[in-house]
Amino acid sequence: MTEGTARTRQPSMTDVARTAGVSAQTVSRALRGSPNVNAETKRRVLAAVEQVGYRFNSAARALSSGRSHTIGLVLLASGGYYSRSAVTAGVEAAAGEAGYAVNIATIAALDTGLMERALSKLADQGVDGFVIAVPLISVTPKIEDITRDIPTVTLDGSRTAGARVLGIDQQEAGRVATQHLLDLGHRQVWHISGPDEWIEARQRRQGWQECLDAAGVEAPPPLEGDWSPDSGYRQGQIIAMIPDVTAVFVAGDEMAFGVIRALRERGRSVPDDVSIVSVDDIALAAHCFPPLTTVRQDFYRYGAAAVDLLLRGDDADVDESVASVSLSVRESTTRPRSG
Amino acid sequence: MTEGTARTRQPSMTDVARTAGVSAQTVSRALRGSPNVNAETKRRVLAAVEQVGYRFNSAARALSSGRSHTIGLVLLASGGYYSRSAVTAGVEAAAGEAGYAVNIATIAALDTGLMERALSKLADQGVDGFVIAVPLISVTPKIEDITRDIPTVTLDGSRTAGARVLGIDQQEAGRVATQHLLDLGHRQVWHISGPDEWIEARQRRQGWQECLDAAGVEAPPPLEGDWSPDSGYRQGQIIAMIPDVTAVFVAGDEMAFGVIRALRERGRSVPDDVSIVSVDDIALAAHCFPPLTTVRQDFYRYGAAAVDLLLRGDDADVDESVASVSLSVRESTTRPRSG
DNA sequence: GTTACTCATGGCACCGATAACATACGCTCA
DNA sequence: TGAGCGTATGTTATCGGTGCCATGAGTAAC
Numbered sequence: 001m002t003e004g005t006a007r008t009r010q011p012s013m014t015d016v017a018r019t020a021g022v023s024a025q026t027v028s029r030a031l032r033g034s035p036n037v038n039a040e041t042k043r044r045v046l047a048a049v050e051q052v053g054y055r056f057n058s059a060a061r062a063l064s065s066g067r068s069h070t071i072g073l074v075l076l077a078s079g080g081y082y083s084r085s086a087v088t089a090g091v092e093a094a095a096g097e098a099g100y101a102v103n104i105a106t107i108a109a110l111d112t113g114l115m116e117r118a119l120s121k122l123a124d125q126g127v128d129g130f131v132i133a134v135p136l137i138s139v140t141p142k143i144e145d146i147t148r149d150i151p152t153v154t155l156d157g158s159r160t161a162g163a164r165v166l167g168i169d170q171q172e173a174g175r176v177a178t179q180h181l182l183d184l185g186h187r188q189v190w191h192i193s194g195p196d197e198w199i200e201a202r203q204r205r206q207g208w209q210e211c212l213d214a215a216g217v218e219a220p221p222p223l224e225g226d227w228s229p230d231s232g233y234r235q236g237q238i239i240a241m242i243p244d245v246t247a248v249f250v251a252g253d254e255m256a257f258g259v260i261r262a263l264r265e266r267g268r269s270v271p272d273d274v275s276i277v278s279v280d281d282i283a284l285a286a287h288c289f290p291p292l293t294t295v296r297q298d299f300y301r302y303g304a305a306a307v308d309l310l311l312r313g314d315d316a317d318v319d320e321s322v323a324s325v326s327l328s329v330r331e332s333t334t335r336p337r338s339g
Numbered sequence: 340m341t342e343g344t345a346r347t348r349q350p351s352m353t354d355v356a357r358t359a360g361v362s363a364q365t366v367s368r369a370l371r372g373s374p375n376v377n378a379e380t381k382r383r384v385l386a387a388v389e390q391v392g393y394r395f396n397s398a399a400r401a402l403s404s405g406r407s408h409t410i411g412l413v414l415l416a417s418g419g420y421y422s423r424s425a426v427t428a429g430v431e432a433a434a435g436e437a438g439y440a441v442n443i444a445t446i447a448a449l450d451t452g453l454m455e456r457a458l459s460k461l462a463d464q465g466v467d468g469f470v471i472a473v474p475l476i477s478v479t480p481k482i483e484d485i486t487r488d489i490p491t492v493t494l495d496g497s498r499t500a501g502a503r504v505l506g507i508d509q510q511e512a513g514r515v516a517t518q519h520l521l522d523l524g525h526r527q528v529w530h531i532s533g534p535d536e537w538i539e540a541r542q543r544r545q546g547w548q549e550c551l552d553a554a555g556v557e558a559p560p561p562l563e564g565d566w567s568p569d570s571g572y573r574q575g576q577i578i579a580m581i582p583d584v585t586a587v588f589v590a591g592d593e594m595a596f597g598v599i600r601a602l603r604e605r606g607r608s609v610p611d612d613v614s615i616v617s618v619d620d621i622a623l624a625a626h627c628f629p630p631l632t633t634v635r636q637d638f639y640r641y642g643a644a645a646v647d648l649l650l651r652g653d654d655a656d657v658d659e660s661v662a663s664v665s666l667s668v669r670e671s672t673t674r675p676r677s678g
Numbered sequence: 679g680t681t682a683c684t685c686a687t688g689g690c691a692c693c694g695a696t697a698a699c700a701t702a703c704g705c706t707c708a
Numbered sequence: 709t710g711a712g713c714g715t716a717t718g719t720t721a722t723c724g725g726t727g728c729c730a731t732g733a734g735t736a737a738c
Contacts, residue, residue, distance in 0.1 A: 012693090013695065024694085025697095025717075025718065057402070058463055058465050058695095063693090063695075066723075068398060070464075081420065103440050104443060105431070124397055125397050126396065229623055233626060257627060264628060283420065283567065283569075284568055284596050287600045352725065361688085363688090363726095364687075377687090380687085395725090397725095401725090402692095402693050402694065403692075403725045403727080405726095
C-alpha cells in the first residue's frame with residue numbers, strides 16, 4: 001500500500017483515559033454505567049470517547065469478563081422459511097435490546113451430527129446462551145455437555161440437560177383449528193401433520209385428536225408432511241383420492257398451499273368441497289386463493305420471549321402472553337354442502 | 340450451590356500443552372494447521388485436546404490476532420421474508436465453510452439512523468466484514484467511516500466508501516419477464532415496482548422500460564409497492580380499475596400474490612384477462628392459484644457469493660454464475676384473448 | 679568441515695478490557 | 709478527635725491465545 005499515513009490501531013480505553021485525564025479503569029466504569037462515577041468525570045469521559053473515536057472492543061471484554069454478550073441461535077435451513085425469518089427477527093430484537101448480539105448457526109437437516117457441530121461451533125464462538133429453534137431429535141452426551149455448561153432455551157419443547165423450555169401450547173392450536181371445522185358442521189376432520197420429530201407437530205396432532213375424541217368422532221389416520229409446500233402437495237394428492245373428505249386440518253400454512261393446489265388439480269374445490277384450516281398465518285395466507293383460514297402464531301414474539309427467558313429467566317409472565325393463539329377466519333373453510 | 344467440585348475454568352491451550360508435553364505455541368500451531376508441525380506431535384496434541392475437553396476461545400484469538408472471524412449481516416425486518424431467510428442461509432453456509440461466524444443485525448425500517456446503529460453495533464462486536472442486504476438510502480459520514488475501516492459487500496448495488504458491490508443483473512430479470520409477456524402477444528405491459536430506494540427495484544424497472552422501448556411500445560406509468568403482499572393488493576386494485584390491461588410485470592412474488600387477489604376480487608381473471616409475471620420464484624410460487632410465472636433468483640447462492648467476495652475477493656467467477664436468471668413459466672401468464 | 683538453510687519447537691511480550699484490591703477524600707457520629 | 713464508612717478513583721494482575729524472535733537439530737552444498 002502506498003498510503004501516506006499508516007493504518008494505526010484503533011484507539012483503546014487507555015487513549016480515552018489519557019485524553020480525559022483519568023485512569024482506564026474509570027473509563028471502563030463510566031462506560032458501563034457504574035454508579036460510583038462522578039457526573040462531571042463521566043461527561044469528560046464521554047467527550048473523550050467522541051474526540052478520539054473510540055470503539056468498544058468486545059473481544060477484550062469477553063476475554064477478561066468471561067462473558068461474550070452474544071447468544072447463539074440454531075435454525076433449520078429447510079422447513080418454514082416464514083417462521084424462521086420471524087423468529088430470527090424476534091430473537092435479534094430482544095437480544096439487541098438487552099445489549100446482546102446474535103450468532104446464527106443453520107443446520108441443513110435434522111441430523112444429530114449436524115446439531116452437535118452447530119452447537120459446538122457456537123460454543124467455540126463463546127456464546128453466553130443458546131436459543132434452539134429446531135427439535136432435538138436425539139440428545140447425545142455431547143449435546144448434553146454443551147447445554148449443561150451454557151444456558152439454553154428450546155423453542156419446540158425438546159428437553160436436554162439444563163435447558164429451559166419455552167412452552168407454547170400447540171395443542172391448543174390444533175384444538176382451535178379442529179373445533180372450528182366441527183362447529184361449521186363437518187362430521188369428520190382429516191389431518192396432515194408436520195414431521196413427527198417436531199414436538200410442535202405432535203402437539204398440534206394431539207390437539208386435533210383430543211378435539212375429535214371429545215366430539216365422539218373417531219380420528220382418521222393422520223398423514224405426515226415436512227412443512228414444505230411440496231410435501232403438502234403430495235399429501236393433498238392422497239387426500240384428493242379419498243371420497244367423502246370434507247375438512248382437513250393442515251399443520252402449517254405452507255403445506256396448506258400445496259394441499260389446496262392438489263385438491264384443485266383433482267377437481268375438488270376449496271372450500272366448496274373441502275374446507276382447509278391450518279396454522280401460522282404467514283403474510284401470504286390472506287392473499288392466496290382461497291384466502292386461508294388459519295391459527296395465528298406470533299413467531300416474532302415467540303423469538304423475543306425465548307431471549308427474555310434466556311437472559312432474565314422470568315418464566316411466569318412470558319409464557320402467558322406468548323401462548324395465546326387466535327383463529328383468522330377466511331375463505332378456505334365453510335359449512336359442508338349437506339351440513 | 341452445594342456441588343462438591345467447584346466449577347473450574349475451562350481448559351486452555353496451556354492445559355493441552357502440558358498434557359501433550361509440548362509448548363502452548365505448538366498447540367496453537369497444530370490446531371491452526373500450520374505446516375511446520377510434526378505429524379506425530381500434531382496427533383499428540385489432538386489427543387490431548389480430546390482428553391482435557393479443550394474448547395477454543397475465540398475471544399482470546401480475536402484479541403490477540405485482531406481478527407474475530409465473524410462477519411456481520413445487515414437485514415431489513417420487513418420486506419421479503421423469503422429472500423431474507425434464503426440470503427441468511429447462504430451467507431451462513433459460506434461463512435461457516437470458511438470458518439467464520441455470522442452476526443446479524445436487523446433494521447426495522449429503511450432509516451439512516453437505524454442503519455448507522457446497526458453497523459455500529461456490529462462494528463463494536465468486532466466483525467471482520469459486512470454483508471449489507473438492504474439498500475443504503477443515504478450514506479452518511481458515519482456509515483462511510485465504518486465501511487472504510489471494515490470490508491463491506493453490498494447486495495443491492497448501493498455504493499459506499501470501500502465497499503464491493505455484488506452485481507446481479509436485475510435489469511436482465513426485468514427484461515426477461517417483460518419479453519416473455521411481449522412474446523406471448525401482449526401489446527402493453529404494466530409494471531408494479533418495488534420501493535424506489537432499492538436498486539433492485541430500479542434495475543428491474545429499467546429492464547422493463549428498455550424492453551418496451553426496444554419493442555417500440557410506450558411504457559405506461561409504473562406503480563410502486565413495498566414488496567409486501569398488502570402493497571401488491573393495493574396496487575392491484577388500481578390496476579383492476581384500468582381497462583385494457585392485459586399484462587403486468589410485478590417486481591416481486593409476494594406482491595404478485597396481492598395483485599392477483601385484487602384482480603380476482605374485481606372480477607378480472609388471471610391469466611385469462613390479465614397475465615402476471617414476477618420475480619423471485621419463492622417456494623410458494625408454484626403452489627398458489629394460479630401458479631406464478633416468475634423469474635427465478637437464487638438467493639441462497641446470492642448470499643453465499645457475497646461472503647466469497649468478502650473473504651476472497653475473487654469477483655470474476657462469482658459474478659458470472661450468480662448473475663444468471665431463468666424464467667419459470669407457469670400458469671399466471673398466457674396469450675391475450677384477442678392476441 | 680564449515681557455511682547455509684530448513685524444519686520443528688520454545689520463550690516471551692502483548693492485544694484491551696475487567697476483577698480485585700488499594701488508596702484518598704469527605705463525612706458522620708460517638 | 710478519631711473510628712468507621714461510603715464514594716470516587718488509581719494500580720496491578722489476569723483472561724487465553726498469537727506474533728515475533730530465538731534456538732537446536734538435521735541436512736545439503738561448497
